[in-house]
Amino acid sequence: MSQRPLSRRHFMKSAIAAGTAFTIVGSTARGQGKALKVGLIGCGGRGRGALAQHLEAARILNGKLNLGLEMKVAGTADWFKERALAAGKPYGVPEDRCFGGPGAGKKLADSDVDIVLMAEAPAFRPPHFEAAVKAGKHVFFEKPIAVDPPGVRKVLALGEEAAKKNLVIVAGTNSRHVKAMIETQAAVTQEKALGELLVGRIGGCINHMFARKPIEPKTADDLVRTWQDWIELSGDFIVEQHIHMTDLANWFVGRVPVSAYAFGGRARRKAGNQYNFFSVDFDYGSGVHIHSMSRQMDGCWNWGGIDLVYEKGQTKGSDGPKPQQSPIVPEVPYEGPDGKPFGGHQQEHIHLLYNLVKGKPLNQTRDVCLGTAAAIMGRVSAYTGQRVEWKEMMEDPKRNPELYNLTLRPTAEDFEKGTVEIPKENVVAIPGTDSGSRPRAPKGQPKGQPKKGKA
């Protein structure tokens, strides 16, 4: 790490030393040779994909802007050593830089890489991100960035630290990198091209995902291998997957939800302990409600997207209107030679490297934290049947300590220490209680409504 950390400060120093280096890099950098070492934590499909897209991003930027980036894959890490080795091999990563086991991620973050890509199971991201920020690395991390409220707050705080260190942090909430989305958001949210937002819907309803038969895990390895099926590792699919949409909602509404009121259940899963569907009423305050729908089940109606209704029209997020002042930096490439957009997965790495090289601050930690927290809020509400407030979950430690401190176990630390208790398969949260009379009407219930209907 002490060798060539390309922190912004470091870069600025060499830039200053080189006089007009920035311009040179920007225009005729060929042969200027900006060497960057990248490492990958989490060598599954998404991780390997991110690494390939990262390297492709450098090629795209070199081709368009002559940045002269020389990328080197300098390390891989995975819970399973053989996966780290397999991912490192195509890039000629020496075996001793392919880390395995519970401490692998931190070892990689502490190695001499400049950029860390993180695509491990979400439960592990807070400690890995911590190691990376402490070590001054630039980061791409997949979404979500945590599975519980303390995890989110930890990453939020680290994001502040990263900002102070001028680290570039890019999150895998890839819609935020799509040009049409960026432009539409600027038009409707910042310029209010359609007037005030009134109401919206978001959908992430797709087919069944992941294991179809009981996993019957015996060891921590078994859990990590099937992490997408366990709420402790994934956060449940509303957090793991649907965060794309909760993040979009936050982005377009321009704030975080005040509360969530949710319904959900497990209809057909046979593996793990996740739900199959969530339907959440997010109250964003000022009368703006977003109905969030997510499902992973075969043979059902599928819909993915965002649908927002404004005073003067509607948008699906990427279909305009165009902003008067586009936030798009003209020289940043968004389309390939065929004129087609690269897509969010590719674009997020272009943004990372471009901003890194240009020494521009880009830190998406806060955004992805808030999107993750919104999704967690929906999950908790569906599991309990309670209306969950942002304040009690994220801000005020005293209001609802149980929720504020809610920690899914086994935690990342349990995995590191080897104190993993295996969750019970097919045992899921059931909202409400069996006993008790009708609870009193909650605070905030609209007045003047019938208390109960005729049955």
Added chain:
Amino acid sequence: MAQSVVSRRDLMKGALAAGAAFTILGRSAKGQGKSFKVGLIGCGGRGRGALADNFEAAKILGFEAKCVAVADYFKDRAEQTGKRYGVAPERCFGGPKCYQGMMESDVEIVLMGQAPLFRPVHLEAAVKAGKHCFVEKPVAVDPPGCRRVIAAGEEAKKKGVIIVSGTERRHEWNYRLTHQALVVEKQLGRLVAGRCAFCIGHMFHRKPIEPKTGDDLVRSWQNWIALSGDHLVEQHVHDIDIANWYCGVPVSAAGFGGRARRAAGDMFDFFSVDFAYPDGVHVHSMCRQVNGCWNWVGNEFYFEKGKSNATDFPKPEQSPIPADLPNAKGSSRQEQTDLLYAVNKGQPLDEARAVAESSAAAVLGRIATYTGKLTRWNEMMVDPKKNPEVYNLTLKPTAEDFETGNVEIPKEGDVPIPGVA
């Protein structure tokens, strides 16, 4: 029946004969000595409540209500209720065909508080017999049932038979005035979306019912999809009715729901449905019957220039409420007041279509939730060929099965699972 049915035509004749009778009734109708013969089908709590409300309403209007016949699936229940109102024992009808005796009697107004499954059949018979009706919500449990009620409503209109439904909020004055101001007069501009909810604690049985006979099912009807339509239809129809009143009928529904804690019957205990109405308007419908959860009952509609809970904007420029209609203070009393008021005036009042469409919207949401499919109004209610399975979906046992004694007992706890394995 031929004796003294107060058909609209009869009443109009009388009104014409009496000259200014309408005005007289409106102003100082008390003590005119008008008397109505009322009958009740379904002598459970709601049915008896409706009868009591009807008597109250008669008092408010200065009429005399007389309960002259009662009917219930269980004869002893009919007799119990009948006794309280001095109904002759031979006019306390029991059994699956109990309604038939009522239709042959000289009852002028039939109140219906039986299980929803039976309502289409009983309503049809009542219209055929020329009786005015009050029918509780929902009016059916499946698409064919909803269409039968719409058809019966058309027939009723032709005959001058009045039908009032138990979607009580449409009778409550604040609801009516707010509807007039916001939907008719559009005082807050265009309606863009809504939410509606009936989320309350657990209802009905807590232990398995283990029914053996049709009687067991009827006795515990609130727990069975085939008899109640599930709680989305049976209870949440109140809110969906308001959504329809504000937005039209839904184009389609996509639903999420399940059975979290019920131990009895075969119903879900929560639903969350996205109703798409015309012009891109979506209404998020939520209902739950589970203890220990956050509860909310009500509506909220979003307009260009503000929002409303459907009661908080009672400021129309023109009131839709007739000047001489008394405010009965209380929606279940008001609906009976409106019924007697209309019957007395011979004013057409047909709520069959509205309540049938609200019931159908709820059924649409239920089907969407049970199957996981996006379900369209057109395929369920309009076009028999598009999706015959949905269009013809008939819950069994049917009302006719109960009459013929061919009741197959549903499996307890056997609930629909959306999607495919």
